[in-house]
Amino acid sequence: MDRRGFLGYAGAVLAGAGLSGRASRVRAGPEGGRKPNFVLIFCDDLGYGDVGCFGSTKNRTPNIDRMAAEGTRFTSFYVSSGVCSPSRASLLTGCYPRRVNMDVDTTGLCVLFPVSPKGLNPSEITVAEVLKDQGYATACIGKWHQGDQLEFLPTRQGFDYFYGLPYPNDMGTKAGKNYPPLPLMRNEEVIEAPVDLDTVTRRYTEEAIQFIGANKDRPFFVYLPHTMPHVPLHVSDAFRGKSANGLYGDAIEEIDWSVGRILDTLKKLGLDERTLVIFTSDNGASGGEGRSNRPLRGQKGSTWEGGMREPCVMCWPGKIPAGATCNELACTMDLLPTFALLAGGQPPQDRIIDGQDIRPLLFGRKEGWTPREAFYYYQMEQLQAVRSGPWKLHLPLKLKKRNWAEPEPDSPVRLYDLEADIGEQRNVAAQHPDIVQRLTALAEKARADLGDLDRPGKNQRPAGMVAHPSPRVMPSK
Ligand SMILES: [Ca+2]
Numbered sequence: 320m321d322r323r324g325f326l327g328y329a330g331a332v333l334a335g336a337g338l339s340g341r342a343s344r345v346r347a348g349p350e351g352g353r354k355p356n357f358v359l360i361f362c363d364d365l366g367y368g369d370v371g372c373f374g375s376t377k378n379r380t381p382n383i384d385r386m387a388a389e390g391t392r393f394t395s396f397y398v399s400s401g402v403c404s405p406s407r408a409s410l411l412t413g414c415y416p417r418r419v420n421m422d423v424d425t426t427g428l429c430v431l432f433p434v435s436p437k438g439l440n441p442s443e444i445t446v447a448e449v450l451k452d453q454g455y456a457t458a459c460i461g462k463w464h465q466g467d468q469l470e471f472l473p474t475r476q477g478f479d480y481f482y483g484l485p486y487p488n489d490m491g492t493k494a495g496k497n498y499p500p501l502p503l504m505r506n507e508e509v510i511e512a513p514v515d516l517d518t519v520t521r522r523y524t525e526e527a528i529q530f531i532g533a534n535k536d537r538p539f540f541v542y543l544p545h546t547m548p549h550v551p552l553h554v555s556d557a558f559r560g561k562s563a564n565g566l567y568g569d570a571i572e573e574i575d576w577s578v579g580r581i582l583d584t585l586k587k588l589g590l591d592e593r594t595l596v597i598f599t600s601d602n603g604a605s606g607g608e609g610r611s612n613r614p615l616r617g618q619k620g621s622t623w624e625g626g627m628r629e630p631c632v633m634c635w636p637g638k639i640p641a642g643a644t645c646n647e648l649a650c651t652m653d654l655l656p657t658f659a660l661l662a663g664g665q666p667p668q669d670r671i672i673d674g675q676d677i678r679p680l681l682f683g684r685k686e687g688w689t690p691r692e693a694f695y696y697y698q699m700e701q702l703q704a705v706r707s708g709p710w711k712l713h714l715p716l717k718l719k720k721r722n723w724a725e726p727e728p729d730s731p732v733r734l735y736d737l738e739a740d741i742g743e744q745r746n747v748a749a750q751h752p753d754i755v756q757r758l759t760a761l762a763e764k765a766r767a768d769l770g771d772l773d774r775p776g777k778n779q780r781p782a783g784m785v786a787h788p789s790p791r792v793m794p795s796k
Contacts, residue, residue: 354453354538354662355635356594358527358581359654361410361542362574363403363462363487363549364619365630366604368611369571373630375611377564378571382579383598383632390596390634391643391683395737397650397694398602401619401626402722403464403487404430405699406601406651407544411445411465411476413655413666413674415695417769419443420782421465423699429620429722431466433490433498434790438466439476440783444667446655447477447540453662456480456534460526461544462487468785474506478542481506482526485791488516488546488553499790509793516553519546520570524577528584535588538662543581544601545574567609582634592636595661595681599631599651616743620722622696622703622713623743633681640683647689648706653677671778693761698722701772703730705762709738712748712758720772734758 367373370380372387399409404424405416416422423429425437439445447457458480459473466472467485474481482505491501491513503514527541547553548570555573562568578598585591603626604610605619617623631649633639652674656666666672675690689708696704701720704713713733718726734748734755748755770776 353593354455356531356538356585356590357450357455357540357658357661358531358585358594358596359540359542360574360578360581360596360598361407361461361544362598362600363545363547364602364604364610365548365571365574365600366610366612366618367615367625367628367630368613369548369604370575370630372632374613377609377611378562378568378575380571380575380578382575382582386578386582386596386598386632386634387642389636389641390632390639391641391645391681393631393633393649393680394644394646395648396599396629396631397627397648398600398629399627399650399652399695400429400697401602401621402429403462403549403601405697407464408439409673410601410651410654411439411447412443413446413652413672414443415652415673415697415769417697417700417776417779418671418673419780422697425784427699429699431464431486433467433486433496434788435466436468436785436788438468438471438783438785440781441470441475442783443476443780444670445477446658447473447542449477449655449659449664449666450538450540450662451477451479453659453664454538455662456530456537456539457542458527458530458540459483459542459544460523460530461542462546462549463544466783467791468788469507470785471783472504472507480530483523483544484514484519484546487549488514488519489550497790499792502791502793504791509791512793516546516551517555519553520573520577521555524580527577527581531581531584531590532588535590540658545577547571547574548604550605550607564609567607592638595633595635595639597631597633597654600629602626603629614742620698622698624711624737624741627696635681639681643683645680645683647680647687648691648694649677649680650674650694653690657681670780693758693765695762695765695769697769700770702762702765702769705758705765706737707758707761709736710751710754710758711735711737711743712755712762714759714762718772 408421500512502509503511558573612625615625617625679685715732719730
């Protein structure tokens with residue numbers, strides 16, 4: 320890689336104007352101690368049952384399993400959408416996709432495509448911006464997918480450094496489309512096109528390790544949204560053909576290697592006890608060969624648990640209980656407020672944030688405590704299900720919208736007790752009319768607030784839009 324480009328940038332940040340002025344704020348944490356670092360490892364299309372500590376018997380994931388042994392597994396951890404763009408908008412803003420209008424693209428499709436005029440509104444306050452304001456060095460290393468126009472890039476949304484792809488690895492040149500050769504970017508410049516996908520997991524890892532090393536003396540936030548194991552699958556030579564689960568298993572085992580490299584780096588630098596590391600995924604696995612959302616029903620793109628409930632491990636030695644499991648409902652939207660408070664700041668106060676402070680769940684202090692009455696499952700613009708406590712209600716819909724297939728007609732009311740029936744197999748709606756009524760009322764609250772297929776919500780905010788989008792291409796010599 321081009322080390323000079325990266326180190327030149329890191330030096331600029333360290334010597335940057337404004338940093339010395341907030342040196343005391345930079346170092347002091349909320350309780351007078353040092354502010355914690357955050358490393359958020361976010362896979363693409365990894366299923367609930369795809370790692371060892373969540374039951375995979377095929378993919379070897381000793382490093383993720385080590386995180387679970389030294390930290391806590393979150394077994395009811397959700398994303399807000401079964402597909403990439405809306406799911407990531409939630410993680411970054413702490414809001415439902417419909418709140419920030421990232422639930423569909425401009426043509427009604429479920430994710431953003433290259434050269435789209437749409438992106439996450441620059442006026443939204445991302446988790447990176449919240450942490451940057453607390454003196455953090457911030458990096459996005461991996462797949463962005465919140466808009467590929469300059470106005471929407473990570474560097475315009477609170478990240479000091481960006482290295483990666485502006486969108487998924489299946490969006491290279493296509494006949495009849497104005498998509499450019501699949502770009503690898505550093506900050507706002509394309510540095511390779513088409514990118515050599517075989518090496519992205521390894522190169523993301525090297526970039527993350529270098530960023531951590533360059534910022535070891537100040538608090539940092541590394542957001543590492545891997546390109547894998549989203550199709551087309553690619554791995555470096557060291558991992559090809561090595562797993563018992565084809566190229567999919569190879570890709571997961573390379574991600575596991577990456578997790579190990581990052582954990583080892585934190586330990587070597589003496590940063591492990593002041594760094595919260597989170598491993599999870601942006602949505603469930605697709606239905607392809609070798610992929611597993613077991614024991615959940617459904618897959619990527621759906622509002623069944625398999626689409627939106629993710630394997631999640633959080634590790635912070637001495638802070639988060641080791642070898643523990645937390646089955647309380649939490650979600651990616653909760654990370655923004657939780658990180659903000661851990662960093663000594665506040666989530667944005669001037670707008671609705673759907674995420675909740677989940678520090679009591681992280682630190683294992685409250686058994687049976689939950690931060691929210693209800694969690695909502697949207698498919699694009701349509702509210703399809705609601706969960707409250709152990710109960711999940713699939714709403715009766717005359718026409719159930721789907722991401723890639725024809726809409727389903729006449730979807731009936733279904734109620735599942737997820738504590739007893741995680742696989743959503745036994746509809747108990749007839750036995751619990753009172754619970755159906757209560758969850759239906761909660762759904763109506765969400766419809767008024769966030770809207771539904773047939774109406775806007777009263778508290779939605781606009782997405783970003785540009786008039787003349789252009790493709791991200793290599794600069795001409
Ligand atoms: Ca995805």
